[in-house]
Amino acid sequence: MKKFFLKLSLYITLLLGLHVVAVLCVDGNTDSFYGRLTTPKVSSMITGTSRAAQGIQPAIINDVNNEFDFYNFGFTVGHSPYGPVYRDAIKRKLKTSDETDGEERYFIVSVTPWAVSNVKNPDDDPTRYRENGWALNELTCLTCKPNLEYLVRYYSMAWGQIITQRLFKVSNVSLQDDGWLKTDLPDDAATVKRRTDLKVKAYVNNVDRYTPSVTRLKALDEIVAYMNSLGKVIIVRLPAGEAILQLERDLMPDFNEKMQDIADKNGVAYHNLVGRAFKDLAFTDGNHLTPKAGVVVSRHIAELLSKD
Amino acid sequence: MLFNSPEFLVFLPLVFAIYWFLKKRVSLQNLLILVASYVFYGWWDYRFLGLIVLSSSIDFVIGLRLSATTKASKRKWLLFTSLFVNLGLLGVFKYYDFFVDSMIESLSWVGVNMNITHLYLVLPVGISFYTFQTLSYTLDIYKKKINPEKDWVAFFAFVSYFPQLVAGPIERASNLLPQFKKKREFSYEQAADGMRQILWGFFKKMAIADNCAYVVDSVFSNHETYGGSTLVLASVLFSFQIYCDFSGYSDIAIGTSKLFGIKLMTNFRVPYLSRDIAEFWRRWHISLTTWFRDYVYFPLGGSKGTINKTIRNTIIVFLVSGFWHGANWTFLFWGFINALLFVPLLIGSRNRKNLGEIGENMKWPSFKLLVAIITNFAIVNFVWIFFRAQDIGNAFGFYKGIFNASLFTLPTFSTEVFRLVPLMLILVVFEWINRKMPHQLDLARFKPWLRRGIYLMVLLTIFFYGRYSSESFIYFQF
Secondary structure, rough: OHHHHHHHHHHHHHHHHHHHHHHHHHOOOOOOHHHHHHHHHHHEEEOHHHHHHOOOHHHHHHHOOOOOOOOOOOOOOOOOOOOOOHHHHHHHEEEOOHHOOOOOOOOEEOOOOHHHHHOOOHHHHHHHHOOOOOHHOOOOOOOOOOOOHHHHHHHOOHHHHHHHHHHHHHOEEEEOOOEEEEEOOOOOOHHHHHHHHHHHHHHHHHHHHHHEOHHHHHHHHHHHHHHHHEEEEEEEEOOOOHHHHHHHHHHOOOOOHHHHHHHHHOOOOOEEOOOOOOOOOOEEOOOEEEEHHHHHHHHHHHHHHOOO | OHHHOOOHHHHHHHHHHHHHHOOHHHHHHHHHHHHHHHHHHHHOOHHHHHHHHHHHHHHHHHHHHHHHOOOOOHHHHHHHHHHHHHHHHHHHHHHHHHHHHHHHHHHHHHHOOOOOOOOOOOOOOOHHHHHHHHHHHHHHHHOOOOOOOOOOHHHHHHHOOHHHHOOOOOOHHHHHHHHHHHHHOOOOHHHHHHHHHHHHHHHHHHHHHHHHHHHHHHHHOOOHHHHHHHHHHHHHHHHHHHHHHHHHHHHHHHHHHHOOOOOOOOOOOOOOOOOHHHHHHHOOHHHHHHHHHHHHHHHHHHOOOOOOOOOHHHHHHHHHHHHHHHHOOHHHHHHHHHHHHHHHHHHHOOOOOOOOOOOOOOOOHHHHHHHHHHHHHHHHHHHHHHHHHHOOOHHHHHHHOOOOOEEEOOOOOOHHHHHHHHHHHHHHHHHHHOOOOOOOOOOOOOHHHHHHHHHHHHHHHHHHOOOOOOOHHHHHHH
């Protein structure tokens, strides 16, 4: 038994050592989410799905007005649709009124029909929501660095990849310190078309599977109300490609009206940026803005926020 | 609880330490195994512990009663009760909604619209495995092959034994129960070999299967957007995925069991090196195929009657085996196609042609052997498409996507595939070199420095390439 433990401990020590090195190497290249679960609580926040995570650049917005100090807390339509889980996670990530020094606080709530819809849940049962089993609901800490619990439970790649990503930066996505997910994807027409076709096809399948959710809309309302009690809020609908937009119209024909209702109820502005003639408007896959287009849209949002 | 989860990394050393601390008391070791197994299973969903306790209790009592009575009619009733309860549980949880949907659809074809209540029951993990395991116990007692177990702790531990509870190997009482009765001695060689097999299992599961899954899932769910060559590539990756996932689990299960001084049966014997479909089915999921052979094929008459009856029995076994895998017509189709491939060998008396070792006395495969292996793999690979497809329509759509001009274009694949190719090559080389060994990291005949170098290489490969997500094993859904 001693010989067994001795030999085993050599291999285990090596393995543990490698994992420690990996933890020391964790950064924005590790994956698309980890960084957002390690930063301290924030005063001002951007929420939404991947459309917001990639499309709204806090640095650009913060440059427009030195009162702005945004953090992008958007994830994906699977991880951060509006609902009880995201609502509670947002509250955990935001500083309370006591924790701020009387600074002005701002909130950008990015909305899409998918973010307020459910898949295969005709009873709208919150216990069956798709995000329930993920980090935002399960992690005990959303501000710990390193966030070992996330790495152990939710980081899905090989831990060795953390080291190689840090050394060689081979990933084409990079989570910035302000929560913006920067992408560096091939942008030749053929590749963009292929990605767009795949994305549209996935969403075509989703139109039949998704149904708008009363509970999610209620959670969105609660989020807006909560943020409104802390500072200034605007609700925005980001541009997307026409094919995706048509599917969104099929999924929820009255989406804009519902968003306007929530905005009116809370006394905040709703800005539907779909159809606006932005310069350099382009998408990586018909759904997500390119970094260049994101700069333009982010600046526009900042101006809207400054005006309202 | 999954083998590739942080909880298991804490669970296993704890159980191992307590187990060998109790080495002088077999009864306490068995009790520990039982409790640990229930914790292991209940970690997933404690509500379904009741089912496994029910199945164990009924078969424990039936086993004792079967042995106590010589009256044929009473013995038949007892056996029938065991079959009814076990297959009934399986039927309700696994197949009820499938039969309801099929009936509704069939009736709608003749213009009858029926509303039948669905149960929408969650399929208890491992139910297909442990019900078969307990059934084999009662069937063997009925046939007077074994005596009943009187120690309920040992019996319950046999049914719920955590390394093999949720995805096999499906053990026979004649192999496993006696091991629970005798004193287990810690053996360094056995434990070290167990660790090697666990390592190899994790390599197959995390480095190969889970990485293949990434590409396979994407292609199979969007197959209309890919060309034929890409679909073929995805089907090959699925062949590796399902093999590495399932045999990886078996390796981890068998290796884990070795740590406790308990030997489980071999479940896979390099099946993709098979020379024909009959040999493939002697090497793939051995615990299940031998179960169907012994409890379905032989009772039907096996090959003792006319050739027509043998063919009938073979087709029935393949259909039942397909259906065992899941409540979907795709699995039945898959089983049926395998039967169609097997039957010609049967008719030509060639189903037992390749019983010997693969590549006997060959350092590397001969050209003839290579052709046989690749041909058989291609056939098996082709049929796996039914197994993976969501439904029959998707399966045929997939085949249609393969057989057109796009088959001759370059495949579209992500960078994931570049990472996979060397890993799959490592697997194939190890499978060939160690084809006669119980597992492919059994390297006793190699020099120590080479052995240790290989272990290190496998460990580092898992660290740098293995997906750490708690992806469940494919066969958990069966």
